[in-house]
Amino acid sequence: MDFVPGGELSRRIREGDVSAESELIRQFEPGLRVLLRRRTGGDQGLLQDLVQETLLVVIQRLRGAGIDDPQKLAAFAAQTARNLAIASLRKAERQRTDVDSDATERNADPSPGVEALAADLEAAMAVRALLRELPQTRDRLMLKRFYLDDHGKENICEEMALTEAAFNQALSRARRRFRQILEERGFSKRDLLSLGL
């Protein structure tokens, strides 16, 4: 996919070029997902809503008043996403404190919903497949120490008697395989189809 600079995208959208809007969606959507995933705690529905809302706000702004510095279109989109995420969080907080407390007790269910659990299910299934494939207990433990226990690379290398090169190689192999498993399961295709602004 060719990269179109923000300034050019802004100009074309302002001139009513619909294909430029599609370009903007294709270019910005993956980055906005990264930013919003961090702020939505794995809630796929909310993440998707906020991505779409952000793109809508950015496109409407470009169709209308435009932005001060079109070269900084990515920064504008990122800030819009952050603002929308904060607003969504505040709204959820307000709803939690405004509701009738008796009703809350009657309906209290602190467990994560099926939907929330299912959100990263695909990734979890891929992780399971990856763990099954990894021949060495050492490699599986390495992933656990690094991602779950939050140990530094140096500590893990020392603890598991690994050189840094061997650690990086094993980690990179695991990442590559994880990506491959997810892609085989259709993650990338669905990713491309996920936006229907």
Place this chain on the structure above:
Amino acid sequence: MNQELIEQYVSGKMSQAQAEAFEEYCVANPEFARQVEFEQRLKAGLVLVASGSTAEFVRSNHSGRWILAAAASLLIALSAGFYAWRLAPGATRHIMAAASMNAQPDGPSMRLALVRGAENAPQLPGGMVRVEIVGLFDPGLQYSIALDRLERQKNVATVATLDSQQPTSPVTLEVMIDSDQLQTGAYSLRVRKQGSEEEALEFGFMKF
């Protein structure tokens, strides 16, 4: 931008200013952003898998021996179950049963998800209750379920067991519990992958 920065971002080790600059770079560079998202998903997947049990990270490499051990465990469990059934027919058979497709869809139901504190434990309604257990299950495998009554002084009495249950989806496993046969008190459902050394998942609930 390199892998180290991706790791720092995903593990939350960047300052706010660094993270914001990183995010702007992601928005402007879709290919790079996809790389970051895979890292985020890898971490999320690991967290979810580990939330059930960390046994998968430390399992033995000797798969042949593992299969033999699993088969032996299954045989012993089946023999013990059969022996218990012969000794006390009907004593615990009907407290818990496999979820039936013919069960009333609008009948009483309860959903259990992960472990929770006693103060938040859900309440089992009366009658024949469809219990939906929410967790991460492997649809190709079978699970055994034990219903324990938690008594005073931390005693645990198993009141019913059910083997060879298959998940209805990758996130749900359903059983029927006859609530009317249970005394009031705190209960726990233990779900274990059959033939596995993994720790059981535990789901608490109350019967009033």
